[in-house]
Every structure is written in C-alpha cells, then in structure tokens.
Amino acid sequence: MDFEKVLNAIRDAINRDDRFQVTHNGKNCFWIGDKVNGGLIGSKLCHYEFRRNNNPDTCSIEVHFEEADQYYRFWNLINDLDENRIDGLSLYEVRNKYVHIDEGQLTNKIKKKHILVREKFPLDDNLYNVQELVVKLMDNLYYVDKEIGDRLRQIIDSNFQPNHNVAIPNKIETKQMNHPLNQILFGPPGTGKTYNTINKAISIINPQFNLNQERDEVKKEYDRLVKAGQIVFSTFHQNMSYEDFIEGIKPITQNGKVEYEVQDGIFKQICVTANTPNQGDFNISYDKLQKKLSEVDRLTLSTPTGKQFEISLNSNGNLTLYTGSEKKQQGTLTKQNIQRQINGEDMFVGWEGYFKGVIAALEADFGYVKQKVEVSEERRKKQKVKDKFVLIIDEINRGNVSSIFGELITLIEDDKRIGRDEALEVTLPYSKKKFGVPDNLYIIGTMNTADRSVEALDTALRRRFHFEEMAPKPEMLAPNYMFWSLLWKYKKIEWENPDYVKEEKRLLDFIGASQTIWNTRKSIWKDFKNEGKDVKQIDKFPLDEFGGVNLHLMLTKINQRIEKLIDKDHRIGHSYFINVQSEDDLKEAFRNKVIPLLEEYFFGDIGKIGLVLGDSFVEKVNGGFEFAAFSGYDSQIAQDLKERCVYAIKYPKDSKDSMVWDFKSIYTSNTAAK
Known part of the structure; x- marks a missing residue:
C-alpha cells in the first residue's frame, strides 16, 4: 500500500474533523x-500521533508523552494501562523504561512511552483500500479520546471540566473520508x-456500510x-454525444403528434436529482x-390559488395532468420536472401552480420535508443532511470526453x-x-489503459x-490464497456438502495440495x-x-514479459483467472x-506470443510451403519471404489433451529465445 x-x-x-487538528508534521x-x-x-x-511502524510495516494512532521532566504527571494513567484496567488499550512499547528516585523526584532518564490504541494496521492492499484504512484509524482516534481523553486533559490542566454531553462518533463521517469529487480508476x-x-x-x-461482507450483500446495497x-451507471462509447450526456432536442409523441423538446441527458438528470433538497425523503x-x-383512478389536488386539478399515474411512473371543469387530459408532470x-x-409557463400543488401534497400528505426550517422536534428528526450522489462512467476514455462534457468540463472542478x-x-x-x-455529486470513471494510456488523455x-x-494483483492467485478464499466462500456450509x-477436490488437486493440507484443513478451518x-490466515497454508500450478507465479511471469515487449499498460489482470x-x-x-x-x-504476431508463453503454446509451421509460380517477381525476395518464420498456436485437441499446454513451463523454464 502506498504510505504517502x-x-x-x-x-x-x-x-476536516470538528474535534481534532494536526499540530506538528514529522517524517x-x-x-x-x-x-x-x-x-x-x-x-x-x-x-495523539499517527505514525508508521517497521518490522512489520504497519501504521497506528498512538498517545505520546515527550517532555521527560513532566512524565511523572501521567504515571497513574500509565500504570492503569500496564495493568489492563482500561478496556481496549494497552502498552506496546516503552523506551528507556526505568525509574530513578532521587530525593522523591523522578529523573529525566525516562524519555518516552508509547501507548497503542487498540491495534496496529498492516499497510496491505489485500486487507483494505486507503479510505477503509482511514476509517479504521479514525475509529481508533475516537475510541482513545473517549476512553482516556478527558483524563489526559485533567492531568494537563487541573481546571479542565469534562463535557459529557459531547457526542463521540463511532464511525468516521463522509466528509472525513475525503473522496475526490472526480476520480478515474485506470x-x-x-x-x-x-x-x-x-x-x-x-x-x-453510505460510509457506515461494511464492505467486508459477502459480495451479494454489497451488491444489494448498491442496487438499493x-x-x-443516488447511483447512476453509464458507459461511454464512440457514439456518445453532448446531447446524450448533457441536453439535446429529442422527438416525443404527444396526442398522436410528433413534437420536439429539449430533454436532459444522463449527467444533467443526476445533477437535478442531487440538487433536490432532502432527495432521500423526496x-x-x-x-x-x-x-x-x-390504488385509485385519480387524485384531486389544488394549486396555491385553490384551483382544483387531477392527476393519475402513467406507465412510466410519471403523473398525467387533468384540468378544467371537465378535467381533460393536458400532459405529463414528470418526476424530474417536479424536482x-x-x-x-x-x-412550463402557466403550469407552475400544478407543480406546486403536487409538491404541497408530497409535503402535507406523504411526508416530504423540503427545507430545514423551524419545525416540531418530530419533524426535525426527519430532516437529513445533504445526500451524496455518484455517477459512474465506465470506459470513460472510449468517448470523446471534451465533446461529451462540452463547457461543463470547467464546472466539474x-x-x-x-x-x-x-x-x-x-x-x-x-x-x-x-x-x-x-x-x-461524485464522478467515478474507469479507464482501460490497453485501449488508451493516461498520457494520451486530454x-x-x-x-x-x-x-x-x-494494477494486477497476482498474489490473489497464490495457491494458499485460493484455498483460503474457497473456505470463506463456503463458510456456512458443512464439510460433507x-x-x-x-469444488474442494477440484481445487486441491489443481494446486497440488500436500497430504498435510488434507489432514489438517478441518482443524485449521476451526481456528x-x-x-x-x-x-493473514493464509500463512497457515505454507506455499x-x-x-x-501456481497461477500467482504464472501471471507474474506473463506480465513481466508483456511489459518488456510492449509496456505496463498492456499487462493482464488477475480477474481473468x-x-x-x-x-x-x-485451458478454457x-x-x-x-x-x-x-x-x-501483438497484432497477430504469434511469435511474440511464443516469447510470452513458451514452446508448449506456440510452434513454427514453415514446412512444405511453396508460393504460386510468378516469374515477374524478384526470385531472391521470394526466397527470403519463403524462409520467413511463421508461427501458430498449439491448441489442445480436447479437454482431455494434457500433452500440449504445460502451464508450469511458463514460469519454470529458463530457456531464452536465440
């Protein structure tokens, strides 16, 4: 993980936090x-101190005392930590820990004492991403301040009076996560x-959501x-235009006639939604x-001036409007236009009253709280902070971004x-x-560097x-990692299922598990x-x-060769395996x-594929070749062309053909091309 x-x-x-600040920067x-x-x-x-620790490479939030001649003031607190009288906190390192009593005074030989706040966190991308790690660290900061913060302040200043009404958050707030408003995963x-x-x-x-749950649960939250x-997913392509993304003139059918109107595109629609006060309640x-x-055919509402009109629900989930004494159909009030x-x-000039009548009904009869105003306590509890919205743009580099965003490329800053x-x-x-x-509104794009490098972007x-x-993570394909993943995939299933x-037999046969693994796997799983x-549990299954076949070594070697022949943007990702x-x-x-x-x-250059995969995948196929008789062509050039090497992939005849592709040879062969 990138420590910077x-x-x-x-x-x-x-x-960004309301309660804490950085007071000194060090290395x-x-x-x-x-x-x-x-x-x-x-x-x-x-x-308090955030720091990096070596051997192993971890980081943590700690409490530090660095004025040696004042250290004695915290002695009782330190002893409580030493004797585990404060739940969840423990001493993990003491430098020069000795006390010399000289006429009742502590000497300055006690230089420094560190207190661990709950745990150290490995700087490991396999465990969490940067933002998830920040959440854990902030949780630890809140915890230590809740447990001993007021006691520290009382020791520092005898006049300090704890305010027990101050709420200590259990989780980091969204604003503290500091997600970039615009980001691209490439x-x-x-x-x-x-x-x-x-x-x-x-x-x-939803920063409180636990992303470490099963993928099905994560996907359910995403779908919700x-x-x-609050999330809109879109994919850019060569035909995506400004009119599709921002706004454009589109044909519509109204009362059997084709008309043209300005319609919002994907981006403008989610901007309108994000601008709507209390969108969740809306x-x-x-x-x-x-x-x-x-449940009813129509609903009767009133404009602010008392004029009655009716609405019904159409097949698109929008509202059909009926006005006049005979309540004739006039058009549609869309959800987006209400927003x-x-x-x-x-x-729509002349229709403002109808829109306002619908909004008034949403507030009066269906619980919508539009603005944060002075209301009753019960009503106030329903008012929410500004909701967050995310637009995901997959394959953002496949479209002409400058043309699609147009003048709004400036406004997204x-x-x-x-x-x-x-x-x-x-x-x-x-x-x-x-x-x-x-x-x-947050924008998350994805970009395949094999299509276009970052440097080639506007x-x-x-x-x-x-x-x-x-980047590719071949370590996720290591045999011990694969078996560990299988165990957790079936965590609720009995061994005899x-x-x-x-599935266990297929995998253990494929990765060549030893008899020791077979014999100890149940007891290890219990732990x-x-x-x-x-x-970290994968270490209990030594490599x-x-x-x-070790897919970790295989993919690593393949990518090293691709990077040498082309560049790192054309490596192969772990998800292929x-x-x-x-x-x-x-084989499939x-x-x-x-x-x-x-x-x-490689643009069909099979020989270079041979340099990546080796002899068991690619063969030379020059034998028995002749050009057509053509006396008008230079015979020497024709002879050179005839001797030019042609290569082909050696495909297995069927799934039972194990004599062709030797996957281990990809990462064990030391034979170089001559």
Missing part, C-alpha cells in the same frame, strides 16, 4: 491535538476497475442506492404518492461546484437556462480528475472461524505444501480469453 497516500488521506481527515508521522477543549492535547507534553483489463466502482460508490454515499437514484414520498395512485420546480426552476467559493454557472445552448454542478480532463491505478466436496476472516479451479478451467481461460487478448496486443 495513507499519510495524506488521514492528515486530511484529521483536519512518516504527525501529531494530533484538540480543536476544542482549549487545545490541551497536541503539544510535546501530550499528543489500469490494464481484468484488474477489477468496474468491480471496485461499486465499493467506492457505496463508501461515498441505484433504485433510490424519493420515499414520491413512491408513496405512486402507491396511492396505483426541478423544487430546485427553483419555473417549469471542485472549487467551481455550486456551494463552493468559486462556484460558476453557464447558460446551456439548447434550454438557454443557467446550470451548475452540485458539490454533492490535458483538461487529466487536470480535473484524480487518477488511481488499479456435495457442492463443497466437489479461522473463531478468529474471523483475516487475509511449499502446494505442488500444482479468479474463477479458475482446475486445469480444464485454465487461455483459449477464450488470454490468447485472443495477446493476439490483439
């Missing part, structure tokens, strides 16, 4: 102190870019947020209105968003209306996005369940206990995915 990213992320989270560490309480904690006398194919957009979108909108309108209230209309009316736009100091609005070319991008785009590399027995899921559990699976992956990808990379 961790350092910057946790420092920014601290400075691989910084001090943390109070923003409130008179700033008592944060000096050399006593401060990397070679198969590295999990699209897969990780789901996790990132959820962590932005999509249904609520969705709930609108759903209640839809449910009511599904725009709430946001301050006057929709952090400081140009609505609500920021340098906020800007532009007049859109079709609707002629002012438009700005809200500061609660400079304006690169300057406005935070780029995060998603036929599906598990079959795992007691400990809870932890990637020398597996003698089969993530579901491989047998040699048949591996090579036949249908890996080899076609390599042929594309």
Whole structure:
C-alpha cells in the first residue's frame, strides 16, 4: 500500500474533523491535538500521533508523552494501562523504561512511552483500500479520546471540566473520508476497475456500510442506492454525444403528434436529482404518492390559488395532468420536472401552480420535508443532511470526453461546484437556462489503459480528475490464497456438502495440495472461524505444501514479459483467472480469453506470443510451403519471404489433451529465445 497516500488521506481527515487538528508534521508521522477543549492535547507534553511502524510495516494512532521532566504527571494513567484496567488499550512499547528516585523526584532518564490504541494496521492492499484504512484509524482516534481523553486533559490542566454531553462518533463521517469529487480508476483489463466502482460508490454515499461482507450483500446495497437514484451507471462509447450526456432536442409523441423538446441527458438528470433538497425523503414520498395512485383512478389536488386539478399515474411512473371543469387530459408532470420546480426552476409557463400543488401534497400528505426550517422536534428528526450522489462512467476514455462534457468540463472542478467559493454557472445552448454542478455529486470513471494510456488523455480532463491505478494483483492467485478464499466462500456450509466436496477436490488437486493440507484443513478451518476472516490466515497454508500450478507465479511471469515487449499498460489482470479451479478451467481461460487478448496486443504476431508463453503454446509451421509460380517477381525476395518464420498456436485437441499446454513451463523454464 502506498504510505504517502495513507499519510495524506488521514492528515486530511484529521483536519476536516470538528474535534481534532494536526499540530506538528514529522517524517512518516504527525501529531494530533484538540480543536476544542482549549487545545490541551497536541503539544510535546501530550499528543495523539499517527505514525508508521517497521518490522512489520504497519501504521497506528498512538498517545505520546515527550517532555521527560513532566512524565511523572501521567504515571497513574500509565500504570492503569500496564495493568489492563482500561478496556481496549494497552502498552506496546516503552523506551528507556526505568525509574530513578532521587530525593522523591523522578529523573529525566525516562524519555518516552508509547501507548497503542487498540491495534496496529498492516499497510496491505489485500486487507483494505486507503479510505477503509482511514476509517479504521479514525475509529481508533475516537475510541482513545473517549476512553482516556478527558483524563489526559485533567492531568494537563487541573481546571479542565469534562463535557459529557459531547457526542463521540463511532464511525468516521463522509466528509472525513475525503473522496475526490472526480476520480478515474485506470489500469490494464481484468484488474477489477468496474468491480471496485461499486465499493467506492457505496463508501461515498453510505460510509457506515461494511464492505467486508459477502459480495451479494454489497451488491444489494448498491442496487438499493441505484433504485433510490443516488447511483447512476453509464458507459461511454464512440457514439456518445453532448446531447446524450448533457441536453439535446429529442422527438416525443404527444396526442398522436410528433413534437420536439429539449430533454436532459444522463449527467444533467443526476445533477437535478442531487440538487433536490432532502432527495432521500423526496424519493420515499414520491413512491408513496405512486402507491396511492396505483390504488385509485385519480387524485384531486389544488394549486396555491385553490384551483382544483387531477392527476393519475402513467406507465412510466410519471403523473398525467387533468384540468378544467371537465378535467381533460393536458400532459405529463414528470418526476424530474417536479424536482426541478423544487430546485427553483419555473417549469412550463402557466403550469407552475400544478407543480406546486403536487409538491404541497408530497409535503402535507406523504411526508416530504423540503427545507430545514423551524419545525416540531418530530419533524426535525426527519430532516437529513445533504445526500451524496455518484455517477459512474465506465470506459470513460472510449468517448470523446471534451465533446461529451462540452463547457461543463470547467464546472466539474471542485472549487467551481455550486456551494463552493468559486462556484460558476453557464447558460446551456439548447434550454438557454443557467446550470451548475452540485458539490454533492461524485464522478467515478474507469479507464482501460490497453485501449488508451493516461498520457494520451486530454490535458483538461487529466487536470480535473484524480487518477488511481488499479494494477494486477497476482498474489490473489497464490495457491494458499485460493484455498483460503474457497473456505470463506463456503463458510456456512458443512464439510460433507456435495457442492463443497466437489469444488474442494477440484481445487486441491489443481494446486497440488500436500497430504498435510488434507489432514489438517478441518482443524485449521476451526481456528479461522473463531478468529474471523483475516487475509493473514493464509500463512497457515505454507506455499511449499502446494505442488500444482501456481497461477500467482504464472501471471507474474506473463506480465513481466508483456511489459518488456510492449509496456505496463498492456499487462493482464488477475480477474481473468479468479474463477479458475482446475486445469480444464485454465485451458478454457487461455483459449477464450488470454490468447485472443495477446493476439490483439501483438497484432497477430504469434511469435511474440511464443516469447510470452513458451514452446508448449506456440510452434513454427514453415514446412512444405511453396508460393504460386510468378516469374515477374524478384526470385531472391521470394526466397527470403519463403524462409520467413511463421508461427501458430498449439491448441489442445480436447479437454482431455494434457500433452500440449504445460502451464508450469511458463514460469519454470529458463530457456531464452536465440
């Protein structure tokens, strides 16, 4: 894990917090102190500290005392920690720990004492991403301050009076997560870019959600947020245009006639949604209105002037409007246009009253709280903070980004968003209306570097996005990691379950598990369940206990050769092999995915594929070749062409043909091309 990213992320989270601040920066560490309480904690006398630890490589939040002649003031607190009288905190390192009593005074030979706050966190990408680590570190900071913070302040200042009404958060807030408003995940194919957009979108909108659950549970939360309108997924392609993304003139059918109107595109739609006050409650209230209309034919409402009109629910989930004494059908009030009316736009001159009548009904009858005003306590509890929204743009580099975003490429900058100091609005070319991008809308793009490198992107785009590399993770294909993953996949299944027995045998045969693994796997699994899921458990399955195909070594070697022949942007991601559990699976992956990808990379130069995979995959096929008789061509050149080497892939005849592809030879052969 990139420690600089961790350092910057946790420092920014601290400075954004209402209660803490960075008071001193050091190398691989910084001090943390109070923003409130008179700033008592944060000096050399006593401060919290984020730091990196070596052997092993970890980081932690600690309590430090660095004024030797004042150390005695904290002695009783330290003893309580030494004797485990404070739950959850423990001493883990003491430097020069000895006390010399000289006429009743402690000498300055006691230099420094460190206190561990709950645990150290390995700097390991396999355990969590940077933002997840920040959450854990902030949780530890909150915990130690809750447990001993007031006691530290009382020791520092005898006049300090604890305020027990101050709420100590259990989890880091969304704003402390410091997610970039615009970010792009880039990397070679198969590295999990699209897969990780789901996790990132959820962590932005619902930071309290546990992303370490089973994938099905994570996907359910993602689907819930999509249904609520807080996540929108889109894919760029060569035909994507400004009119599709921002706004354009589109044909509609109205009362049997074709008409043209300005319609919002994907980006503008989610901006309108994000601008809607209390959007979560709006969705709930609108759903209640839809449910009511599904039970009755029509609903009678009133405009602010008392004029009655009726609405019904159409097949698209929008509201059909009926007006006049005979209640004739007039048109449609769409959900999006209702939101725009709430946001301050006057929709359709002459129809404002109908929109306002619907909004009034949502507030009065269906529980929508539009604004934070002075209301009853019960009503106040329903009011929420500004909801977060995420637009995911898959394959962002496949579209012409400058053309698709148009003038809005400027408005997506952090400081140009609505609500920021340098906020800007532009007049859109079709609707002629002012438009700005809200500061609660996050954009996550993905980019396949095999299609187009980061360096080839438009400079304006690169300057406005935070780029995060998603590199291949071959370590996830190590045999011990694969078996560990299988165990947790079937964590709720008994050993005798036929599906598990079959899958376990296939995998252990493929990775060549030793008899020791077979004999001890049940007792080891019992320990795992007691400990809870932890990637460090894979160490209980030593690599020398597996003698089969090692996909970790194989993919590492393949990517090293591709990087030498092309570049690192064309490496192969681990997801191509993530579901491989047998040699048949591996053959299928090579036949249908890996080899076609390599042929594309090398533009059909099969010889270079041979340099990547070796003799068992590629053969020379020059024998028995003759050109057609053509006396007009230079015979010497024809002879040179005839002697030119031609190569072909050696495909297995069927799934039982084990004599062709030797996967181990990819990473064990030392024979170089001559």
